[in-house]
Amino acid sequence: MEESLVEESESGNACTDEAAPALIAVHPTESSVVVAVGSELRVFDLKEDCAVSPVDDLGGPHHSASIRAISFSFDGELFVSAGDDKIVKIWKTGSWNCIHTIQSEKRVSAVSISQDSGYVTFADKFGVVWIMSLKEDRDTKAVPILGHYCSIITSMKFSPDGRFIATADRDHKIRITVFPRNALKGAHEIQSFCLGHTDFVSCLTFVCTQDQSKGFLLSGGGDLTVRLWDYSNGTLLYTCALGNEAGILEASEIEENNKTAVTDICASSNGSLIAVAVQSYNGVMLLSCDFSARTLSCVKKVPMEKSYIPTSLALVSSKEHLWTVMGASNLSSSDLSNNKEQLLTRVRIVSFIQKDFSDACSRDPVLLEDSQVPGGEKLLMQLQGSLDAATQEAAFAAAAAAVRTSLQNMMIKKQYSVERRELRKRNRNDKKIKS
Template sequence: MKKKVLLMGKSGSGKTSMRSIIFSNYIARDTRRLGATIDVEHSHVRFLGNLVLNLWDCGGQETFMENYFASQRDHIFKNVEVLIYVFDVESRDVEKDMHYYQSCLEAIMTNSKDAKIFCLIHKMDLVQEDQRDKIYNERVLELQTRSLPLQVVTFRTSIWDETLYKAWSSIVYSLIPNVQLLESHLDNFCKISEADEIVLFERMTFLVIAHSTRVDNGDVHRFEKISNIIKQFKLSCSRTQGSFQSMEVRHSNFAGFIDYLTGNTYVMVIMSDPTIQSAATLMNISSARKHFEKLEGAQFSKSGVIVSSTVDLEERDSNGLQMHPITNTPDAAQENKARVQVLAFSRDGAYLATAADDKVMKIWDTESWKCLGTRTLIRRSNALEFNKDGSHVVTADKFGDIYNMVRDIPDVVAPVKTAETSADAEGDEDEGEQPILGHVSMATDLALTKDNKYIITADRDEHIRVSQYPKGHNIETYCLGHTSFVTNIKMLPGEPQKYLISGAGDATVRVWEFLKGQEVQTFGIRDALGMPPAEPDAEEDVAVFSLAICEKKNHIAVIMEKESRLLILQWNEPAAKVELFKVLELEGKPTSADYDRSGNLWVTIVPEEGKNDLVAVYDNDYVQQEDLTKYINTFGSKTVETIPDLFNTEELRKHTTDWRELKKAREEKEAARLAGDPDAPLSKKRRKNKNSRKIPENAAEASSSPATPSEQAQE
């Protein structure tokens, strides 16, 4: 179940800093490097099995705020469970802040009348200590008056102490269904184990979920202090390549034990007897573990949340951790029947588009994981992207055509178009599928600007084209400079967007001022990897396979074809250039990468022989976080007839021999090697095909000359 949480407040109030500390493993001093939130940033944070916080961090600049209350009002404030409004206690424009806050309340009353309201009076550390209570109480009184008839809960917060954890623990607590049932079982556990106090923490954020106390304690902030301390300790473990599992603390007055309880929680048990044996308490925790796992699974699980899994979800790993038995069994008519080649999420994360080798595109609702529609495309798609509001999906296919498709459309099968039918149907296009532009060679990637004004497309013939969207026949300019096929294009962070980055088969990444068609930088991959220059007559070079952008850190992850190293580049917008930040050594060859909203880098890899890891995750300091992927990477072996080629750049290269023959020859050689005969000859049929193929005398000219329409269609 998803719970929509709005995080709002004026620009500079500290929303993004607190979100990064709670959910992204930042420490307070590192938040200084965070940039301002642009428009709305979405984060999906999973708690307790199937409880997901759909967090909308809304940029607080005046232009955005006015849009939220006008053109985006229904979209922003619909189905809200919790509104969190952050006030900067040092703000000099309190009245405007209050005006925005009351506008939020009016929109909430119209669109989400049952939403809970929380106000955080933030940056209290900047107020003189002897004035804090007075100023806070004055703000609370004013907020309660202006919030009527709605009820508001207020907290004083600072990123420098435990008050931030106190506020967010209370917010999350209000969203947990049937939390009283959880607390009653915790009470029983406390009595049975004769503990003074037991506290339940969420595993990743270390926010307090529930607690049971048998002995009064005078420090009302003790839980939040513990959250703060333990999370800092966990981060310290990560930076030293370690991982936090459990902790035992002994004092002259007590003994404390922290250990995992379920796959989503840690438990802290406090005993007043400092001489108690560790084994006794740890045995009690172990005995309670199975009970709480069943309780959590029954309480929070529901079907339809796992899209794909390589692991039996009811099996335990080596540490005894257990995934809850939640599965997704789609209707047979909804299943993808072929390998999914490309996919894209809408900008708000509400929809997923997938396109497979069988030319079938599907649209999925990411909350229910139900298939909303299926369309059979004319040709296989090489790239997908949603437009700004998610109402359309733009697709680029292998023949160079770019289509603009309505998202909400019933299942349809595209007609097979011929030259005759296309001529007859001119001006009578399918309203759900509009061709907007075309290339004369295979389209390899596309990108839309945030404002939806421009579409940038790339092709096999080294071209990058900048066109108006959706009227793609209006060409703004071309970005020309690559000497081999272009594989990836991405918009670089900036407001307004001004620069584009591209990767290609010529071992370069290039930065463009795209509206001018001007190349501003060429970054050499070989130099960054310490590789010698390519031979002058070399037919192939290092190909950039994938690019991923992190707007929070202005980082670009660069994957090269069949290369086990991954480059991290730093984007310097004022200087309009990228610089090498880090080289990551992976245990396998990466196939794709992307950053999540928290700034973690997720990488899919082809594991080395003897390894089983399919996914690796790196935090903001690029330290690997194995606890995030242990379930994905716990899988068994299966014998298959063929393994698909996960690196599809071979068909983009312009060889003097057809790429299909080269690929087939490599596959036969690999099969022979696996069979123990690396020098096995080609089959008679393959030799005949190879010998009968005629190569033009001037092969270089033949390979670079444009294909005729019939040749292109055969390809």
């Protein structure tokens, strides 16, 4: 009886204790936009100018807890979502029908789709990366491919050429793994480790140049830096400290219980524009990369309203739009005023006016008004909540605090008594699935 009570408590707390940041993803051709907040997937089809409701005709379970990771495939034909409910769902973006539902043994913290759309990978909070093939007509099971021993994987990306998979964790590490031809048998060849962050690594992105198709790797983390890597040999090329640039104290001067981190980073396909979200900055920072000199510099800041601190970014190079979202799941009812059942998000878009050159310094960022955004009012009605201005400011302040606390909690290893650990072991979900 005691074990069943603990089991119920643990399963409930796993999904409800921590707030999850709102996420945004944009189709590679900007034909659709997805916002994930809580267990909701909000989709707007920009091509057809209409809201879309993803459906699962296969009868699989819907997301029932916070979605922690979303991603489009390189060609935009697939979309994957996963999170605290230990479910990974793969969607066909042409119809927004679910084509696969995968049961994970642990909560999922990162997802990615291979460059050829043949595989979906997802990482759990125990530090294991799983893979499932999409090449077979018959249903296949996910199998482990690699792992960061007992360390939460915070970000996972395939290189543009499909040869490598980069994984980052809360213990300061970035691992570059050779993606094998027969991936279902495991990825055993480590290309390099990118070591240099002094706190958890929160986000990764690859950038390419016309002269170098292999490109470079960018990372951001809890040490309030963005770092440029030659990932083929793990060499740290440059470190850009954002503390002074964002008007924030250096990470070493911030109190331990009030740290500021880089929460998201995205880049144009050629690396000419790099956008960074910082946990305490109400706006977006734009970096420029000099690939010949292998340096980074902060060239512009795009300030937004005081209460708006982006939780996720998405950049579509061909359309010159940087999409941002702010919001969080699991806010208390008082944070949402009379709309207790509604999860509030706010979408802001930065547009860049192209001039004579293609680097970030030659772009004039313009923060679009709501009437100017692609999709207009229809899109905002689908992706955002609808609260009055006064309530919005209070809710966004609560969202910023909730996301900060959630990020801090995720990066701290929980401590349990010996008795509690034994009870958790006997009621682990991976044992239930295997039995």
